[in-house]
Amino acid sequence: EEQLVESGGGLVQSGGSLRLSCVASGFTFSAYAMSWVRQAPGKGLEWVAAINDVGNAIYHADSVRGRFTISQDNAKNTVYLQMNSLKPEDTAMYYCAADAGLSQLVLGRARYWGQGTQVTVSS
Numbered sequence: 001e002e003q004l005v006e007s008g009g010g011l012v013q014s015g016g017s018l019r020l021s022c023v024a025s026g027f028t029f030s031a032y033a034m035s036w037v038r039q040a041p042g043k044g045l046e047w048v049a050a051i052n053d054v055g056n057a058i059y060h061a062d063s064v065r066g067r068f069t070i071s072q073d074n075a076k077n078t079v080y081l082q083m084n085s086l087k088p089e090d091t092a093m094y095y096c097a098a099d100a101g102l103s104q105l106v107l108g109r110a111r112y113w114g115q116g117t118q119v120t121v122s123s
Contacts, residue, residue, distance in 0.1 A: 002026035002112050004096045009117030012086055016121070020081040022096030022114055029077040030054075033102035035110065036070060036081045038092035038119075048094070049081060050105045059106060064090075086121045093118050 008020040020036070035050035049060045049070035058070055067086075072079045079096060094117050097110035104110065 004098060004112055004114035006094065006096050006114045006117040009094060009119045011120045011122065014086060014088055014121055014123050016086050017082070017084045018086065018119060020083065020094055020096075020117060020119075022079045022081075024077045024079070024096075024098060024112075027098070027112065029098075030074045032098045032100055032111075033105050034070075034072060034079040035097045035099075035105035036079075037095045037097055037108065037110075038090075039095070039116075040089075040092040043092075045095075045108055046092070047106060047108050050102055051079065052102045057102060059102075083119070086119075088121045088123045091119060091121050 003025045006022045033052045036048040037045050039045050051058050051070045067084050069082045096114040098112040099105050099110045
């Protein structure tokens, strides 16, 4: 069974940092592009960052560029999102997603989705 399991969310003060992790299982992680997507209360899905299968193409949304960094460890089947200088507007449920095509992820589409991890930033 294909699975994505996120962890690392929590409550943090504005200006703080968190690192999210997403562990994949049940499919060939190294053949898939990965992304992070978030959904704030009462809002739609917002694509945050994506990385291709070999890790040499990385993209971040304008709203997080310079503060968030996506990375991956193929040996651990894990993708990370390092979040620094957090703001209250970063409060959201953060989802990990996987697809064979990076372009699909950037469009907010994915073959596999995780259940999400909550990030709350207090002012």
